[in-house]
Amino acid sequence: MVKIDDLLRIGDFKFTSRLFIGTGKYANFEIMKMAHEASGAEVVTVAIRRVDLNDKGKESMLSYIDTNKITILPNTAGCFTAEEAIRTARLAKAAGLPNWIKLEVIGDQKTLMPDNEETLKATKVLVKEGFTVLAYTNDDIVYAKKFEEAGAASVMPLGAPIGSGQGILNPNNIKIILENAKVPIIVDAGVGTASDATIAMELGADGVLLNTGVALAKDPVRMARAMKLAVESGRDAFLAGRIPKKLYASASSPIEGVMR
Amino acid sequence: MKLTINGEKKELNCNKVSDLLNALNLEKNIVAVELNKNIVHRENFEKTKLKDNDKLEIVKAVGGG
Numbered sequence: 332m333v334k335i336d337d338l339l340r341i342g343d344f345k346f347t348s349r350l351f352i353g354t355g356k357y358a359n360f361e362i363m364k365m366a367h368e369a370s371g372a373e374v375v376t377v378a379i380r381r382v383d384l385n386d387k388g389k390e391s392m393l394s395y396i397d398t399n400k401i402t403i404l405p406n407t408a409g410c411f412t413a414e415e416a417i418r419t420a421r422l423a424k425a426a427g428l429p430n431w432i433k434l435e436v437i438g439d440q441k442t443l444m445p446d447n448e449e450t451l452k453a454t455k456v457l458v459k460e461g462f463t464v465l466a467y468t469n470d471d472i473v474y475a476k477k478f479e480e481a482g483a484a485s486v487m488p489l490g491a492p493i494g495s496g497q498g499i500l501n502p503n504n505i506k507i508i509l510e511n512a513k514v515p516i517i518v519d520a521g522v523g524t525a526s527d528a529t530i531a532m533e534l535g536a537d538g539v540l541l542n543t544g545v546a547l548a549k550d551p552v553r554m555a556r557a558m559k560l561a562v563e564s565g566r567d568a569f570l571a572g573r574i575p576k577k578l579y580a581s582a583s584s585p586i587e588g589v590m591r
Numbered sequence: 592m593k594l595t596i597n598g599e600k601k602e603l604n605c606n607k608v609s610d611l612l613n614a615l616n617l618e619k620n621i622v623a624v625e626l627n628k629n630i631v632h633r634e635n636f637e638k639t640k641l642k643d644n645d646k647l648e649i650v651k652a653v654g655g656g
Contacts, residue, residue, distance in 0.1 A: 353654070353655060353656030354653075354654040354655060354656075355654040355655045355656045356654065356656075357654065363654070376655055376656055377652040377653065377654065377655050378652070378653050378654065378655025378656075379623075379650050379651070379652060379653070380650060380651070380653045381597040381598075381648065381649065381650055382597065382615075382617060382622060382649050382650065382651050384596060384597060384599060384601075384615060384649075391618070391621055391651070392652065392653060392654055393621055393652055403652065405652065406655050406656070408655050408656065421630055422623040422625065422630065422648075422650050423623070423652070424623075425623035425624070425630045425631075425632060425633070426621065426622060426623035426650065426651060426652060427620060427621065427623075427633070428652060493656070494656075520656075540656075541656075542655075542656030543656065
């Protein structure tokens with residue numbers, strides 16, 4: 332092993348695990364907590380929403396997140412304009428959450444594809460305000476560069492539409508982003524099963540963020556463990572350096588000394 | 592006093608943001624409050640006064656990806 336210290340650094344944040352996991356869509360908080368533990372994730376995402384004034388008995392999800400081990404990453408999901416996303420980020424900070432944001436501005440209801448123009452506007456404002464911005468975007472090199480130039484601490488290209496579980500639809504686009512990136516690239520969205528996470532990491536992604544793939548699996552806790560191993564395997568395979576693909580066979584056993 | 596909280600009209604006798612959070616049985620350390628589109632920081636909950644027809648948004652972290 333050449334590199335023992337393989338920390339993921341995003342702004343001032345440092346992590347050993349390269350798997351970021353969501354808190355949405357779990358059957359209950361108990362299962363979510365067990366899945367988080369099995370995933371080994373040190374970052375979990377949350378959304379910001381109105382409190383339900385008519386449901387006072389409701390327990391807080393936050394009590395199921397061990398903040399000694401886990402850093403909470405608020406998102407701006409549900410925002411359709413830069414203005415809404417900026418407001419959400421500020422509210423997340425005011426709610427006592429860490430000073431970083433998964434910036435997500437959606438441009439199309441059905442596909443949940445990002446509105447990069449709005450996301451970029453919000454990035455510029457929030458970076459100025461001192462937020463560590465992780466920008467959710469398409470698998471597009473041009474915008475990846477723009478987010479980097481605007482001061483995003485990480486760019487998060489999608490593997491496939493949010494919650495679709497389609498895997499990494501365009502590995503070449505992810506690879507192109509990775510080859511040109513100066514900030515960590517986290518593949519976010521589309522990861523449906525363990526091999527999808529491994530493919531992202533083998534391409535050289537710095538991390539993977541997923542939610543639905545674990546939360547809606549038949550056994551979320553087992554899938555969380557599968558994702559942990561998948562991300563670690565993919566990272567190791569990337570660092571180890573794969574062999575080039577060849578058209579023809581190449582014997583693994585010596586040609587010489589075969590009994591005749 | 593008439594207040595609009597998270598889009599709902601409420602009639603409550605709360606003079607300060609902190610009183611309102613108590614009345615609604617909300618934990619101060621996990622919510623964020625906007626009063627007429629301006630964030631009220633936690634340290635100002637005690638001293639921020641409410642008046643008739645104020646509009647408030649009270650939010651917190653929920654499950655998301």
